[in-house]
Amino acid sequence: xxxxxxxxxxxxxxxxxxxxxxxxxxxVVLDNLVYGHRDAVAPDLAFYDANLGAEATVGQILRDEKxxxxxxxxxxxxxxxxxxxxxxxxxxxxxATLYLLHAMLDAGVKKFVFSSTCATYGVPQSMPITxxxxxxPINPYGQTKLDIENALKALAHAHGLSFAAFRYFNAxxxxxxxxxxxxxxxxxxxIPLAIDAATGLRPPLQVFGNDYPxxxxxxxxxxxxxxxxxxxxxxVFEKLATPGTALFYNLGTGTPTSVLGVIRAVxxxxxxxxxxxxxxxxxxDPPALYADSTKAKTELKWTPKFTSIEPIVATAWxxxxxxxxxxxx
Ligand code: UDP
Numbered sequence: 001x002x003x004x005x006x007x008x009x010x011x012x013x014x015x016x017x018x019x020x021x022x023x024x025x026x027x028v029v030l031d032n033l034v035y036g037h038r039d040a041v042a043p044d045l046a047f048y049d050a051n052l053g054a055e056a057t058v059g060q061i062l063r064d065e066k067x068x069x070x071x072x073x074x075x076x077x078x079x080x081x082x083x084x085x086x087x088x089x090x091x092x093x094x095x096a097t098l099y100l101l102h103a104m105l106d107a108g109v110k111k112f113v114f115s116s117t118c119a120t121y122g123v124p125q126s127m128p129i130t131x132x133x134x135x136x137p138i139n140p141y142g143q144t145k146l147d148i149e150n151a152l153k154a155l156a157h158a159h160g161l162s163f164a165a166f167r168y169f170n171a172x173x174x175x176x177x178x179x180x181x182x183x184x185x186x187x188x189x190x191i192p193l194a195i196d197a198a199t200g201l202r203p204p205l206q207v208f209g210n211d212y213p214x215x216x217x218x219x220x221x222x223x224x225x226x227x228x229x230x231x232x233x234x235x236v237f238e239k240l241a242t243p244g245t246a247l248f249y250n251l252g253t254g255t256p257t258s259v260l261g262v263i264r265a266v267x268x269x270x271x272x273x274x275x276x277x278x279x280x281x282x283x284x285d286p287p288a289l290y291a292d293s294t295k296a297k298t299e300l301k302w303t304p305k306f307t308s309i310e311p312i313v314a315t316a317w318x319x320x321x322x323x324x325x326x327x328x329x
Contacts, residue, residue, distance in 0.1 A: 001025050001236060004067045004109075006052050006100065009036025009075030010256035011182050012115065012171055012226055013309030016071060017041060018180065019230035028065045030058070031074065037327035053096030055103045062107040068261050069111040069240065070104055071233060072097065075145070077191035079119065079284055082141035091143035098151065104161055106267065110162040111240040112152065113233050118250065118289055120146040120167060120223075120306070128292035131167070131248050139284055153246055164236040169291045171229055173312040174319030181319025182226075183326030190262055191313060196321050198272040207259050209281035214288060218259035222252035222290035225306035225315070233301040239307055249300070252291025257309045265309045269317050 008029030013036070020027040028046040041047055046065060050057045051073050061067070070143055075093045076082070082089045102110065119142030120135045149166075155161040172191050174181030182192050188190035210217040216264040232251050239245060253287040257265075262275045296302040306312045 001068045002066050003054045004026050004030060004062065004065065004070045006030045006072045007036065007115075009033060009038060009040050010073055010227060011184070012168075013071070014040035014071035014180050015175055015226045016073070016230040016233055017045070019173060019227060019234060023234050028059065028061065028067065035076075035184070036074075037183060038329045051096065053092075053099040053249050055099045058100060058103040059107050062103060062109050067107075067109050068106060069113065069237060070100070070109060071113040072100065073115045073165045075115065077141060079139050079141045082139050082144070083284070086140040087089040089140050089144050094147050097148050100152070101155060102263070105155070105161070105170060110159070110161050110234075110243065111237075112161060113236060113240075114148060114152060114163060114165040116145045116149055116165040116167045116248075117142060118167050118169050118252070120149065120290065124289070127266075127288055128252060128254055128290050130292045131250055131295055149248070153286065156244045158248040162240040162243055164233075164247040164249065166229070166232060167248065167250045168229060169224050169250070169289060171222040171226050172307065173225040173227070173315040174314055175227065176318075178315070178318035178322040181316060181323070181326075190221075190259060191316050192264070192320075194263055194266040194274050194276075195270065195313075195316060198266055198274045199320070199324065201324060204265070205276040206279035207263075207276050208279055208285060210278045212281075212287040214258060216258050216260045219285055220256035220258050220288035220290060222255065223257055223262070223309055223312055224252045224291075224304060226300075228253075228304040228306055230301055232273065232296055232302045235302055239299070249296040250291040250293050251296055251302075252293050253307050254291055254293055255305050255308060256288060256290040260311060260315070265313045266317075269313045
């Protein structure tokens with residue numbers, strides 16, 4: 001299939017581009033390179049440096065490239081920033097996405113794969129999290145993702161759009177050959193920060209809270225390999241053939257790992273201690289978030305290849321060794 005990957009130069013999008021090629025599809029990348037990295041995409045691929053909300057440009061690309069499916073990864077995703085600057089998030093994550101959807105409908109492209117998030121659940125009432133739990137985001141980031149989920153439902157009903165919204169847990173790791181990986185600026189994610197603390201590239205890690213009601217007092221998260229996420233996005237294609245299909249899936253391994261558990265894994269894989277200290281809780285962090293992904297496993301035959309933290313960290317370590325400072329700017 002000809003697939004427009006919006007945000008294809010970002011962390012998850014760039015991995016999906018590679019997985020699409022591996023599965024025999026033809027990705028076309030659109031990215032404005034605000035957070036994405038040109039070097040994360042092979043130079044010979046079709047690449048458009050454009051804004052997803054530039055409706056006329058996007059419409060032209062959809063037609064010129066004979067796009068059949070659009071995958072949308074391009075979102076602002078810093079939770080704290082979304083609290084302090086909500087309009088930035090609403091303009092990009094909601095308004096620009098609506099222009100993208102309008103361009104698609106106008107061009108007759110009616111298959112859409114959307115990056116959503118477990119942040120749409122807010123502080124869940126029970127664990128593990130199934131798709132049936134109520135969605136009540138506690139920050140603007142989660143709310144913008146939920147707003148698009150709801151818009152998609154309406155478009156499926158009104159215009160026969162077929163879509164899948166994937167609610168990610170903690171995307172982690174890197175492509176297995178170490179050629180592409182995680183590089184955020186600023187970096188706020190646990191695994192790259194722990195690796196950089198171990199190698200001395202950054203200061204000691206601060207563990208945000210050790211007084212949570214969890215076995216070791218630190219937060220539990222569900223780290224899922226970025227290539228496993230990508231494979232689910234491709235596995236859903238055939239389900240989108242029926243007009244008006246509306247699908248929602250949690251994507252996680254179901255295995256909770258604590259912050260101290262991640263530190264232990266990084267120490268084992270790198271062979272270096274991770275200098276760390278305990279710091280106050282970070283605002284907005286729920287004690288535990290992990291997925292029940294039975295629905296994706298059953299309906300998409302999705303079987304995550306990486307089911308525990310150490311092999312995931314090993315891929316992140318391989319990427320780090322190849323490019324300690326990430327992509328050149
Ligand atoms: N975390 C931490 N120190 C850091 C960064 C993250 O203790 O410097 C913790 C954070 O509180 C959370 C977990 O690591 O419990 C995962 O955080 P991350 O930012 O990687 O992902 P999130 O769960 O926020 O999506």
